[in-house]
Amino acid sequence: MSANSRLTIAAHALTWIGLYQRRGHEVATSEQIATSVNTNPVVIRRLLAKLSKAGLADSRRGAGAGWMLARDLEAITLLDVYQAIEPGPVFALHRATPNPECVVGHGIGPAMTAVYDDVEAALRRELAKTTLEDVLRDVLKAA
Amino acid sequence: MSANSRLTIAAHALTWIGLYQRRGHEVATSEQIATSVNTNPVVIRRLLAKLSKAGLADSRRGAGAGWMLARDLEAITLLDVYQAIEPGPVFALHRATPNPECVVGHGIGPAMTAVYDDVEAALRRELAKTTLEDVLRDVLKAA
DNA sequence: CTTGATGTAACAATTTTTGTTACATCTTTG
DNA sequence: CAAAGATGTAACAAAAATTGTTACATCAAG
Numbered sequence: 001m002s003a004n005s006r007l008t009i010a011a012h013a014l015t016w017i018g019l020y021q022r023r024g025h026e027v028a029t030s031e032q033i034a035t036s037v038n039t040n041p042v043v044i045r046r047l048l049a050k051l052s053k054a055g056l057a058d059s060r061r062g063a064g065a066g067w068m069l070a071r072d073l074e075a076i077t078l079l080d081v082y083q084a085i086e087p088g089p090v091f092a093l094h095r096a097t098p099n100p101e102c103v104v105g106h107g108i109g110p111a112m113t114a115v116y117d118d119v120e121a122a123l124r125r126e127l128a129k130t131t132l133e134d135v136l137r138d139v140l141k142a143a
Numbered sequence: 144m145s146a147n148s149r150l151t152i153a154a155h156a157l158t159w160i161g162l163y164q165r166r167g168h169e170v171a172t173s174e175q176i177a178t179s180v181n182t183n184p185v186v187i188r189r190l191l192a193k194l195s196k197a198g199l200a201d202s203r204r205g206a207g208a209g210w211m212l213a214r215d216l217e218a219i220t221l222l223d224v225y226q227a228i229e230p231g232p233v234f235a236l237h238r239a240t241p242n243p244e245c246v247v248g249h250g251i252g253p254a255m256t257a258v259y260d261d262v263e264a265a266l267r268r269e270l271a272k273t274t275l276e277d278v279l280r281d282v283l284k285a286a
Numbered sequence: 287c288t289t290g291a292t293g294t295a296a297c298a299a300t301t302t303t304t305g306t307t308a309c310a311t312c313t314t315t316g
Numbered sequence: 317c318a319a320a321g322a323t324g325t326a327a328c329a330a331a332a333a334t335t336g337t338t339a340c341a342t343c344a345a346g
Contacts, residue, residue: 009237104279106285
């Protein structure tokens, strides 16, 4: 289906920073994170830029620069991360506007939108149940 | 985000057939449906083929051919339709496998999968609440 | 046996997502 | 105050997913 990996990558990045800081480091660079995620540093910076705007991460510039958490892992839910990356809708309506002359073509958009809104609300409620601390715990348990 | 429009189109098609039949017609052609949806008939046939495999619609071939519902609108939920179109995952994991040498890179996949499974379960529960009869009622109310 | 539709493969076009290059900018440190 | 090492971001490239189109074999009613 649609499905992009941004929530996964964003959660990965924040969790990585959290663990790294917990091990005594001040900041993590986008390059270090990118190595763990296995992608390009710019991809990480782009995501962290959004997380920063949302108040989940902070960056320091200049020499010895890098990223740090703005809040503890425990205080960040996956819903926070989800909202931060500005997700599009889970389900799309028609690409081309359906025939407005047809009763169904005319009314189906609003009808489905109402359902999709409820679905997304449920999705958010579910994401809100898990914090990054939970994620890290799960990660460490697997090791 | 990702988001494709297949669920929307499939629901549209089935609702259209349902209303058409309710108005006294035996079958609906993919061309008629495509006109309401504003797309190519083959797109409709492809989707209806899946809905047919899932036991939601039936086709008749030969002259005077077309599509009909296999069950009443009331007996088809949006979850039925969703399952029928074989949706991919809502959230994707990493495109390239993350660094397995890294604790986070190693454990994040399973950790996120667990969350995503719960999210999809919630999504399904929500879709199950609405039948195509509900959708049609909403559509007609808007007219 | 003609007609009008389905069934489906194969391909084309579009859009979305991800990756890459490049470089201006900032701040610590020597 | 210059050098070093990182962020911030635009612009472009590549890859993947989605949707649209063409083509044609097949089927069944009349």
